[in-house]
Amino acid sequence: MSRLHVVSGKGGTGKTTVAAALALALASEGRRTLLVEVEGRQGIAQLFETEALPYEERKIAVAPGGSGEVYAVAIDAERALLDYLQMFYKLGSAGRALKKLGAIDFATTIAPGLRDVLLTGKACEAVRRKGKDGRPVYDSVVMDAPPTGRITRFLNVNDEVAGLARIGPIHNQAQAVMRVLKSTETAVHLVTLLEEMPVQETMDGVTELRAAGLPVGGVIINMVRPHLLDGDDVREAAGGSRAAVAQALSQAGLGGARRGGHAERLVEPLLDQGREHAERLALEREQRTELTGLSLPTYELEFLGDGADLAGLYRLAADLRKQGVAEEGA
Template identity: 80%
Template sequence: MTGKGGTGKTTVAAALALALADGGQRTLLVEVEGRQGIAQLFETEPLPYEERKIAVSHGGGEVYALAIDAERALLDYLQMFYKLGSAGRALKRLGAIDFATTIAPGLRDVLLTGKACEAVRRRDKRQRPVYDAVVMDAPPTGRIARFLGVNEEVAGLAKVGPVHNQAQAVMRVLKSPETAVHLVTLLEEMPVQETLDGIAELRSAGLPTGSVVVNMVRPRLLDEEHLKAADGHTAEMARAFARAGLGGARRGGHAERLVAPLLEQGREHAERVGLERGLREELHAQGLPLRELPLLSEGVELAGLYGMAGELRAQWQTTTGGRQP
């Protein structure tokens, strides 16, 4: 799940994880930016570097969460491929790991995506996937293609050996039919433009796009037709206000004073509706499914998060014949 900053991608990622867990499934919600946004949403303690159950969905499904730390992921990597358990810890004490991930920023992305893909590939004793779905709260759309595609560059640089094999394995997961990159946006010009750019970059990189989730959709109160019907009837509206006792008419006030500001607000709302209609058309033109989540005026609490999950699941089932998001 990616999106421009401020569009609510972490919230939508959490709602998607809950939706996917509905009906007894098990999902893993992964965070890679170190902001502890998942812990805040679920009103729990900061997540450690371990998979921890944080919620139960409707139907008894379970949501686990993991905050991936690049340094710890590198230690896992050194132990897994080079059996450097104690030596890796010594490197950490010497600051070598911070040095490595600082001078090679791409290495950090390799470690983050690699840890998430390991969770995707993991099997239990019966060779069944440990998780039915893994949802990543990924970096913003401005760098999502680079973030997900860095393993391909690494695989090209390291022609043989564990690094090459690990990078290839990660790219097989990321480019497989099991993976989809969903984009979160608002019906505003800058987020929509960044979403369009992100879709183009993902497609150019051969990474699978899923759907566009339009978040914080405001209710439509008026459209141009209603406004046209009201325009030119200012006096009539003022008399109607007065009859209803509005505008202080019973105390000698003037209902006319209310009409002009209300009409102006109506015009602004109608313009907003027109702008949003155009932005929706731009998003529809990308050929991706479009989902919409309403604006929660009270803010996002746990109840609202579960409500968003139910809305997402209902929309996916309606448009995909009951298939999972």
């Protein structure tokens, strides 16, 4: 069962919302989950309607049922680098002096690879950390990761660092991080919509992750809209008859079907909506077929018409649990 869940997705697919819902779903039956933010957007704090997350782990929610807990942390690259300087080189006060001089910010800005090493390293440390009883502090760690377009490089950066720094603590740390990221403890989940561009980016992302030897978890289809019409109704909507629609409106008491009447004025807008709905269903079927070809577990989350507020998060978490996420470890 996976313990580190990396959630990525094309921009606009709702990956932060899905990551938050997944954390809630995994924190059940007394389990504890850590939700990690690495992009500095404070999206998790907004979703859980709480103040900005600090660089420390803080409880932000209780799981459905009340027995599990969700903690969250916003990992800051500068603070993480100070931690590493102290951990590996005992540069506590010297590291703080470097920060005052702006050297820490300079280093993490000009070397984006270093920033990714620090972010992934802190998340993996949370996975490996054990309490006094020898048990993991967190049963699951969920990372709201960068978008699909750069997720493989983000996760694989420690392999590059380990190759550059062939000895010493940095090499050892990079190898330790990659042992977690490329193990069965990790699952990289991709969030998509049933639209052509997000699905194509998801498929490309899966190909890149597999080529890099990174473990792909599942595909989470977000914002799934309900099917208002099925079967024969869809076919009829696609090639709707003006006369049939006008007659149906008239029978429903919406005015006569005479030209210029109330029912007559509703015919074209209804036919347009019917055709658009039929076209959307056809497109969604095509995209589902593409995703099925990936041979990965697939989960679906409903479209939240009122927006992704806290109540909506709990609904999505319940949907994920019903689909077996908690039992399968996604």
